[in-house]
Amino acid sequence: xxxxxxxxxxxxxxxxxxxxxxxxxxxxxxxxxxxxxxxxxxxxxxxxxxxxxxxxxxxxxxxxxxxxxxxxxxxxxxxxxxxxxxxxxxxxxxxxxxxxxxxxxxxxxxxxxxxxxxxxxxxxxxxxxxxxxxxxxxxxxxxxxxxxxxxxxxxxxxxxxxxxxxxxxxxxxxxxxxxxxxxxxxxxxxxxxxxxxxxxxxxxxxxxxxxxxxxxxxxxxxxxxxxxxxxxxxxxxxxxxxxxxxxxxxxxxxxxxxxxxxxxxxxxxxxxxxxxxxxxxxxxxxxxxxxxxx
Amino acid sequence: xxxxxxxxxxxxxxxxxxxxxxxxxxxxxxxxxxxxxxxxxxxxxxxxxxxxxxxxxxxxxxxxxxxxxxxxxxxxxxxxxxxxxxxxxxxxxxxxxxxxxxxxxxxxxxxxxxxxxxxxxxxxxxxxxxxxxxxxxxxxxxxxxxxxxxxxxxxxxxxxxxxxxxxxxxxxxxxxxxxxxxxxxxxxxxxxxxxxxxxxxxxxxxxxxxxxxxxxxxxxxxxxxxxxxxxxxxxxxxxxxxxxxxxxxxxxxxxxxxxxxxxxxxxxxxxxxxx
Numbered sequence: 001x002x003x004x005x006x007x008x009x010x011x012x013x014x015x016x017x018x019x020x021x022x023x024x025x026x027x028x029x030x031x032x033x034x035x036x037x038x039x040x041x042x043x044x045x046x047x048x049x050x051x052x053x054x055x056x057x058x059x060x061x062x063x064x065x066x067x068x069x070x071x072x073x074x075x076x077x078x079x080x081x082x083x084x085x086x087x088x089x090x091x092x093x094x095x096x097x098x099x100x101x102x103x104x105x106x107x108x109x110x111x112x113x114x115x116x117x118x119x120x121x122x123x124x125x126x127x128x129x130x131x132x133x134x135x136x137x138x139x140x141x142x143x144x145x146x147x148x149x150x151x152x153x154x155x156x157x158x159x160x161x162x163x164x165x166x167x168x169x170x171x172x173x174x175x176x177x178x179x180x181x182x183x184x185x186x187x188x189x190x191x192x193x194x195x196x197x198x199x200x201x202x203x204x205x206x207x208x209x210x211x212x213x214x215x216x217x218x219x220x221x222x223x224x225x226x227x228x229x230x231x232x233x234x235x236x237x238x239x240x241x242x243x244x245x246x247x248x249x250x251x252x253x254x255x256x257x258x259x260x261x262x263x264x265x266x267x268x269x270x271x272x273x274x275x276x277x278x279x280x281x282x283x284x285x286x287x288x289x290x291x292x293x294x
Numbered sequence: 295x296x297x298x299x300x301x302x303x304x305x306x307x308x309x310x311x312x313x314x315x316x317x318x319x320x321x322x323x324x325x326x327x328x329x330x331x332x333x334x335x336x337x338x339x340x341x342x343x344x345x346x347x348x349x350x351x352x353x354x355x356x357x358x359x360x361x362x363x364x365x366x367x368x369x370x371x372x373x374x375x376x377x378x379x380x381x382x383x384x385x386x387x388x389x390x391x392x393x394x395x396x397x398x399x400x401x402x403x404x405x406x407x408x409x410x411x412x413x414x415x416x417x418x419x420x421x422x423x424x425x426x427x428x429x430x431x432x433x434x435x436x437x438x439x440x441x442x443x444x445x446x447x448x449x450x451x452x453x454x455x456x457x458x459x460x461x462x463x464x465x466x467x468x469x470x471x472x473x474x475x476x477x478x479x480x481x482x483x484x485x486x487x488x489x490x491x492x493x494x495x496x497x498x499x500x501x502x503x504x505x506x507x508x509x510x511x512x513x514x515x516x517x518x519x520x521x522x523x524x525x526x527x528x529x530x531x532x533x534x535x536x537x538x539x540x541x542x543x544x545x546x547x548x549x550x551x552x553x554x555x556x557x558x559x560x561x562x563x564x565x566x567x568x569x
Contacts, residue, residue: 014389014392014393014394014395015389015395015396016389017385017386017388017389017474017478018385018386018389018390018395018401020381020382020385020386021382021383021385021386021445021449022401024378024382024438024441024445025404025405025408025441025442025445025446027438028408028416028420028438028439028441028442029404029407029408029411029416029442031419031423032415032416032417032418032419032420032423033411033415033416033419035419035422035423036415036416036418036419039419088314092310092311092314095307095310095311096307096311098303098304098307099304099307099308099311100304102308102311106311106312106314106315108556109315109318109319110314110315110318111552111559112318112319112322112549112552113318113321113322114559114563115499115503115545115548115549115551115552116322116503116545116548117502117503117504117505117520117544117545117548118503118505118506118520119505119520119521119523119524119541119544120325120503120520120523120541120544120545122524122527123325123523123526123527123537123538123540123541124321124322124324124325124541125321126527127324127325127328127534127537127538128321128324133336133337135324135341138339138340138341142340167317167318167321171318172563175559175560175563175564176563176564179560179564199303224410225410227412228410228412228413230413230505230506231505231506234505234506234509234524235505235524235527248412249412249413249414249506252414252418253414253509253510256414256418256421256510257510262418262422265414265418266415266418266419269412269414269415269418270415272412272415273411273412273415276410276411276412277407280406280407280410
């Protein structure tokens with residue numbers, strides 16, 4: 001048998017092992033995506049009404065004030081949360097990696113919030129941020145600050161949600177960047193130290209550029225995850241007060257399951273998924289080839 | 295990179311690390327405190343540091359709002375879901391590690407997309423489909439939909455573990471007349487077993503914690519523990535103790551699993567990219 005034939009046979013054997021995964025992902029990802037796109041051209045409210053409306057849903061959606069607000073809220077949340085998480089996570093990764101004894105223990109303990117589900121996170125912070133009885137508010141008042149509304153205050157609700165996500169997910173940034181730091185070569189840092197570079201210069205001109213691919217991967221996963229935000233908003237404010245914290249996914253949930261505007265909700269998700277896909281592809285372009293998923 | 299800082303800087307570094315660690319843990323500690331305080335004590339200001347813990351709510355919650363049934367449902371969803379994931383993702387990861395799969399590049403992109411798709415894009419169509427198939431509000435239905443994020447994640451992780459098995463071992467087994475399936479089962483799996491267990495735990499944690507999909511595709515019969523905890527929120531400030539006790543009860547098994555899979559969590563979080 002020739003070498004080429006062997007390679008081809010081995011390839012075919014390989015595809016066989018992929019069939020179950022492709023089938024299940026086909027049913028759970030391709031089918032519903034196609035269905036959503038198809039249904040976005042109809043007007044359907046879970047009842048008898050089922051009319052072809054062409055791109056009518058899309059035109060309505062772009063004119064919809066509430067959708068635009070939700071999209072804006074989602075972007076504000078994502079930019080806010082990802083920035084806070086990156087700055088704190090990177091800072092902590094650098095600080096903790098400089099430690100001797102206890103470094104492993106600190107890393108392990110800091111991971112704990114990641115093991116907590118979004119609904120539990122909501123319960124924790126509903127209790128902690130309660131305007132009159134929560135420990136955060138009462139402590140701040142003891143320090144002389146005026147009573148704060150937190151999740152119930154239209155001006156503070158989004159900032160509170162960003163804070164909650166930062167408590168929850170900074171550890172992801174921290175742990176991935178810690179692993180990245182550990183993998184960096186030590187020689188350039190020794191050389192810089194010999195040359196008298198300050199700690200800040202070493203960070204700015206060595207750590208940051210060397211860590212850039214890892215930082216981009218972390219940013220990609222955090223950004224896409226934040227755009228999907230649902231649990232911690234549904235669980236705390238439900239999108240309120242008014243619509244100040246309503247994200248696109250919270251709006252889509254309300255449209256489909258509270259108002260039964262099925263086709264409108266699916267149109268919303270088609271548009272929004274296209275948007276997240278675009279963001280994902282931009283990140284993929286920025287990444288060096290070997291770090292790309294495809 | 296391994297470097298040690300000397301002088302006063304090291305104390306600053308320790309101080310920052312300890313404050314950050316306490317900040318990560320305090321909210322969970324406080325949740326536990328609230329779950330064991332009677333309303334009178336919980337609303338005392340400043341809060342009493344020493345009090346007689348009241349664990350009565352930990353017994354009561356199981357009879358409240360179907361919490362016990364929901365807990366059991368979550369256990370079932372995790373068992374069925376994780377079994378399904380391992381059964382499907384292991385051969386797929388094996389194929390991706392051992393062969394040059396045609397269209398492998400596209401398959402990898404598909405995995406990333408499936409993993410990152412906003413949930414409601416597929417949840418609403420699955421809701422419609424499940425209503426007509428009778429899979430709505432069933433454990434099995436929920437476990438199937440969970441595969442969207444579980445399979446990509448598991449393939450990434452298992453690929454990393456299978457990739458550590460020396461290629462020569464597999465090749466030698468092939469020469470000895472093993473089929474590829476026997477090769478996977480007898481050569482690769484025993485060596486990658488700890489990695490598979492870690493994958494199972496991390497996928498299980500993700501499924502246990504999931505709420506977006508569970509909220510939409512279950513109602514009563516297959517309601518999961520997270521949905522049940524969501525139900526306790528309605529009690530608001532008046533009945534914090536029940537709400538907190540339910541939340542603690544839902545967190546504890548995850549802490550145990552995280553403790554067991556500790557060594558592998560970093561690998562899981564970096565999708566197998568870090569050894």
